[in-house]
Amino acid sequence: MGRYLIRRLLQAIPVLLGATLLIYAVVFALPGDPIASMSGEKRMDPDIVGILRDQYHLNDPFIVQYWHYISGVFQGDFGRTFAGVEVSEIIASKFQVTLNLAFTALVMEAVIGVGLGLYAALRRGRAQDTLVLASTLVLISIPTLVTGFVLQLLLGVKLKQSTGIEIFPVAGVSDGLRSYLLPAFVLAGTSIAYLARLTRTNLAETLRADYIRTAVAKGLPRRRVIGRHALRNALIPLVTYLGADLGTLMGGAVITETIFNLPGIGQELFRSVYERQQPVVVGIVTLLVLVYILANLIVDLLYAVLDPRIRYE
Incomplete structure (x- = not known):
């Protein structure tokens, strides 16, 4: 039973990677700029936009963004919202x-x-x-x-x-x-x-x-x-x-x-x-x-x- 449990847990890793990669690709493909949408109808300062985009790796290619995310997940870090709130705190609440x-x-x-x-x-x-x-x-x-x-x-x-x-x-x-x-x-x-x-x-x-x-x-x-x-x-x-x-x-x-x-x-x-x-x-x-x-x-x-x-x- 112990070996079977370990084998199943190891099999879960590619499943997790595949599922998260798929959903990340779908979210990545959504139209619009999430940083720009934070300010509503008002235009945000371009310098602030650039800082936020660098902070959340939005200027990086898709695979680099996914790597930053999934490496954080395996460390127990689900990332932060664009307002700076920990996603894990939102999920916990x-x-x-x-x-x-x-x-x-x-x-x-x-x-x-x-x-x-x-x-x-x-x-x-x-x-x-x-x-x-x-x-x-x-x-x-x-x-x-x-x-x-x-x-x-x-x-x-x-x-x-x-x-x-x-x-x-x-x-x-x-x-x-x-x-x-x-x-x-x-x-x-x-x-x-x-x-x-x-x-x-x-x-x-x-x-x-x-x-x-x-x-x-x-x-x-x-x-x-x-x-x-x-x-x-x-x-x-x-x-x-x-x-x-x-x-x-x-x-x-x-x-x-x-x-x-x-x-x-x-x-x-x-x-x-x-x-x-x-x-x-x-x-x-x-x-x-x-x-x-x-x-x-x-x-x-x-x-x-x-x-x-x-x-x-």
């Missing part, structure tokens, strides 16, 4: 909000998605199964932007007007965990639908396997057959999906955080793109790449826990 939102969404996704899939698989071909499939199809079809505003209006505003109690806050994080419930569901909505369908398909196939029929023929309780034998063997693709989706939830929080005014890295990423704050954009994307790599590594290690036949040595 925003990261916890996005992490809370993503984990809340992941828990909802796992509980609701797997629960609906299990319910549908055990009633395959019946009306309940059709209802679950139709509901998930509707959830997939509606864009996140529409779901966010509709639930914000119905559960946040209308429900408060009818009951006089704010059950689901519609903006900010001042109400603790309750502040994340509605945006987390909006963020995880599509993933819940996909996970429910994936669980239903995998569990239905597992329930038709020979070893399941053997367990039933031996007289094992239905709960034990489903929980210990069928569900556990169907979990590997579900864990794979959940692990990969953690990075997707964090990276896809831009729209949700904007709708619910959550001060996370998604909203910061949107603002930084608009203001052409290239160091912040690249720094946040680099962090998300690291989250993807770590999540995939944890998923791979969980395979051996779920299935004792899997060995890495």
Whole structure:
């Protein structure tokens, strides 16, 4: 296991280099001068512009700029904004909000998605199964932007007007965990639908396997057959999906955080793109790449826990 872990960590280095090089190239190609945009409609002193461009290596070729950035990343330095603020400080102040939102969404996704899939698989071909499939199809079809505003209006505003109690806050994080419930569901909505369908398909196939029929023929309780034998063997693709989706939830929080005014890295990423704050954009994307790599590594290690036949040595 130790050698496998080291090998995976070494494999993560070219992935990190390739991903950061790609996003840096995209940001580098954006039109406009980020230094000039800092002064708005007023023209900045040319001497100051020259000093700032030299300080941030904007006069250097692309590959030289990237080398300055990536060498700093391996030393724990994500650079500075054009206003002189450390990017790592901005990320540290925003990261916890996005992490809370993503984990809340992941828990909802796992509980609701797997629960609906299990319910549908055990009633395959019946009306309940059709209802679950139709509901998930509707959830997939509606864009996140529409779901966010509709639930914000119905559960946040209308429900408060009818009951006089704010059950689901519609903006900010001042109400603790309750502040994340509605945006987390909006963020995880599509993933819940996909996970429910994936669980239903995998569990239905597992329930038709020979070893399941053997367990039933031996007289094992239905709960034990489903929980210990069928569900556990169907979990590997579900864990794979959940692990990969953690990075997707964090990276896809831009729209949700904007709708619910959550001060996370998604909203910061949107603002930084608009203001052409290239160091912040690249720094946040680099962090998300690291989250993807770590999540995939944890998923791979969980395979051996779920299935004792899997060995890495």
